[in-house]
Amino acid sequence: MSLDHHRVLTSPTFTAPAWPGYFDSVIQLGAEPVADYTRGATLIWLCTAVKDWRQVLQDIQSTGSAGVVVMAMAPTPQEAREAFALGARAYIHALAGAPLLDQVTTAVQAGGYWLPETMMLQMIGTFDGLLSGTPDSHTDIATDELDRLTPREREVCQEVKSGNANKVIARNLGITERTVKEHLSRVFSKLGIRDRVQLMLYMNGKLELAESVTGGG
Structure with a gap:
């Protein structure tokens, strides 16, 4: 590089x-x-x-x-x-x-922007203001895109939206962490999303923000 x-x-x-x-x-x-x-x-x-x-x-x-x-x-x-x-x-x-x-x-x-994934939820409001100029602005999630997901994949998305880690998601849904990762991989592919940080933003109605912010562990 x-x-x-x-x-x-x-x-x-x-x-x-x-x-x-x-x-x-x-x-x-x-x-x-x-x-x-x-x-x-x-x-x-x-x-x-x-x-x-x-x-x-x-x-x-x-x-x-x-x-x-x-x-x-x-x-x-x-x-x-x-x-x-x-x-x-x-x-x-x-x-x-x-x-x-x-x-x-x-x-x-x-x-784009970058910050640690662990801080992402706490920073959503800050980024929203930086990029849109209106701290409380939201964009509706494209429901036709979510319709492409299976019921279980949508459940996993809701867990990610809440900021839950894979271990917590697995416990809440009664599945293994490996299965959670498999669901997330399919969700990323179907929605054209790079990682769980973007998915978290996407599920919180921050579509434009999801395209501009990258997070890491």
């Missing part, structure tokens, strides 16, 4: 183990203007180890020169909300490994 024009901004005291082998440019921020570091970049990976990282994010956004991925030292839903409200396109753990960094890069370069 090409990472030309990607830059990591971090503090002088922190560099994650995966960064040197993954990114070509890891910059320890000093006193120079942020623009000096971001000029020519297409994607900035900003670590929250940076003092006043929120202000740095705002400064980057004011230049309009690059998208920003916030890499959190200790991820929390509240901090994620702040990051996205300030214009970030993704929010991940600072210690994320190369496979996850690949996922984030792919999502953001495709024009």
